[in-house]
Amino acid sequence: MATNQALLDATIRHAVFLERLKAGEVQKFAPFLKEIDRSLRDRLTQSDMTSYTRKRLEQLLDEVDSLLLGIFTRFTDQLTLDLIDLATYEAQFEATSLTKAAPVGVSFEAAVPTATAIRTAVLSNPLSVRGTDGGKLLKPFIKDWTTAERNRITGAIRQGFFEGQTNFQIIQKIRGSAALKYADGILATTDRNASTVVRTAIQHVASQARMETANANSDVVPEIELVATLDSKTSQVCRSLDKRRFPVNSGPRPPFHPNCRTTFVMITKFSELFAQGATRASQIGQVSADLDYYHWLQQQPASFQDAAIGPVRAKLFRNGGLSVERFTELQLDRNFKPLTLVQMKGLEPLAFERAGLR
Structure with a gap:
C-alpha cells in the first residue's frame, strides 16, 4: 500500500x-x-x-x-x-x-x-x-x-x-x-x-x-x-x-530521542488510490513521497552530506560502494540503537577500504 x-x-x-x-x-x-x-x-x-x-x-x-x-x-x-x-x-x-x-x-x-x-x-x-x-x-x-x-x-x-x-x-x-x-x-x-x-x-x-x-x-x-x-x-x-x-499495534514510535521531530502517517487500505505523483516537503522543496532520507541525501551536494551525517560517514556513503539500502541498514542495530563507525567497519571492512578510510 x-x-x-x-x-x-x-x-x-x-x-x-x-x-x-x-x-x-x-x-x-x-x-x-x-x-x-x-x-x-x-x-x-x-x-x-x-x-x-x-x-x-x-x-x-x-x-x-x-x-x-x-x-x-x-x-x-x-x-x-x-x-x-x-x-x-x-x-x-x-x-x-x-x-x-x-x-x-x-x-x-x-x-x-x-x-x-x-x-x-x-x-x-x-x-x-x-x-x-x-x-x-x-x-x-x-x-x-x-x-x-x-x-x-x-x-x-x-x-x-x-x-x-x-x-x-x-x-x-x-x-x-x-x-x-x-x-x-x-x-x-x-x-x-x-x-x-x-x-x-x-x-x-x-x-x-x-x-x-x-x-x-x-x-x-x-x-x-x-x-x-x-x-x-x-x-x-x-x-x-x-x-x-x-x-499499527507494534513497533517503535516517536520521539526516539530528546527534541525528536519525527512523526508518522497512517497507511490505509484505500491509500493505493492516491499513490501516483505523491510528494513530501524537504529543506530544498517538494520531493517524491517515496523518497526516504538517504535516497534524498544522495541527491544533495557533498558539503551538505558532510554537514548532515559527518565527514567520515559521508565519505563512506559516497565512496564505499554500498547501496543506499545497505548503508541505511548499517546505521542501527536490531533494537534501533545507532551503530558507531567502529561497529560499521566491523560489518563492512571492504567498504571502508574502498572509501579510503583506514
Missing part, C-alpha cells in the same frame, strides 16, 4: 504546527525561571554563608529545595494540563484527517477514541527515547527533570560553601555572568533542559494520542509509516527509520 497524499500533506503541515506549539509551550517556563532566579537571590543574600555551621547549611539547603519544589510543581502541573488538552486535540485531528482521506464515493467516518483511552495511552505508554530516559512514563520523565535541576542548584550551593566561596560567588555560579549574558550559569542549563523536556513531552503526547486513533481504526489502518524531517539536523536514528513501516 502506498502513502495517501492527503494524509501525508496533513501530517506534514501538522508537524509544522506542532513545532510552533512547542515553542509557545517552552516560553511558558520563562516566568517560572525568573521566579527561581529572584527567589534564590533573595534567600542567598539574607546572611553570610561563610559563617554557617554544617547543620545551618543543611537547613538552608532544605529551605532552598522546598522553594524550588514549589515553583517547579506549579509549572509541571500547568504543563500536564496543557499536555492532556493537546492529547485530546491530536486524537481528534487524526480522526478528522482519516475521514477526509477517504476516497470520493466511500462512506467512512473515523472512530475517535474515548478521553479515558487517550489519557491512558499518554500516561501509561513509555517514551521511546533511547538512552537514560528510555522507557520512562511521562510523569516520571518530567519529575526526574525537576529533581535533577533542584539537585544541581542545591549541589552548587553546598559545593560553594565547602570551597569557601562568598554568597556573591555562589549566586554568580547559579545565575551566570553578565559579561556572557548569563549563558554560563546553572539556570541557563535549567532553561535549556526545560525546553528539551517540554518539546519531547509534546512529541510523545501527540504521537500516543494519534496512535490511539489509528488503533481505534485498525480495520482500515493496518500500518503506520515513519516520516523524518528532511534537513541537516535530523538524527542518525530518525534518518535511518524514515519511511520504515510498522504494524
Whole structure:
C-alpha cells in the first residue's frame, strides 16, 4: 500500500504546527525561571554563608529545595494540563484527517477514541527515547527533570560553601555572568533542559494520542509509516527509520530521542488510490513521497552530506560502494540503537577500504 497524499500533506503541515506549539509551550517556563532566579537571590543574600555551621547549611539547603519544589510543581502541573488538552486535540485531528482521506464515493467516518483511552495511552505508554530516559512514563520523565535541576542548584550551593566561596560567588555560579549574558550559569542549563523536556513531552503526547486513533481504526489502518524531517539536523536514528513501516499495534514510535521531530502517517487500505505523483516537503522543496532520507541525501551536494551525517560517514556513503539500502541498514542495530563507525567497519571492512578510510 502506498502513502495517501492527503494524509501525508496533513501530517506534514501538522508537524509544522506542532513545532510552533512547542515553542509557545517552552516560553511558558520563562516566568517560572525568573521566579527561581529572584527567589534564590533573595534567600542567598539574607546572611553570610561563610559563617554557617554544617547543620545551618543543611537547613538552608532544605529551605532552598522546598522553594524550588514549589515553583517547579506549579509549572509541571500547568504543563500536564496543557499536555492532556493537546492529547485530546491530536486524537481528534487524526480522526478528522482519516475521514477526509477517504476516497470520493466511500462512506467512512473515523472512530475517535474515548478521553479515558487517550489519557491512558499518554500516561501509561513509555517514551521511546533511547538512552537514560528510555522507557520512562511521562510523569516520571518530567519529575526526574525537576529533581535533577533542584539537585544541581542545591549541589552548587553546598559545593560553594565547602570551597569557601562568598554568597556573591555562589549566586554568580547559579545565575551566570553578565559579561556572557548569563549563558554560563546553572539556570541557563535549567532553561535549556526545560525546553528539551517540554518539546519531547509534546512529541510523545501527540504521537500516543494519534496512535490511539489509528488503533481505534485498525480495520482500515493496518500500518503506520515513519516520516523524518528532511534537513541537516535530523538524527542518525530518525534518518535511518524514515519511511520504515510498522504494524499499527507494534513497533517503535516517536520521539526516539530528546527534541525528536519525527512523526508518522497512517497507511490505509484505500491509500493505493492516491499513490501516483505523491510528494513530501524537504529543506530544498517538494520531493517524491517515496523518497526516504538517504535516497534524498544522495541527491544533495557533498558539503551538505558532510554537514548532515559527518565527514567520515559521508565519505563512506559516497565512496564505499554500498547501496543506499545497505548503508541505511548499517546505521542501527536490531533494537534501533545507532551503530558507531567502529561497529560499521566491523560489518563492512571492504567498504571502508574502498572509501579510503583506514
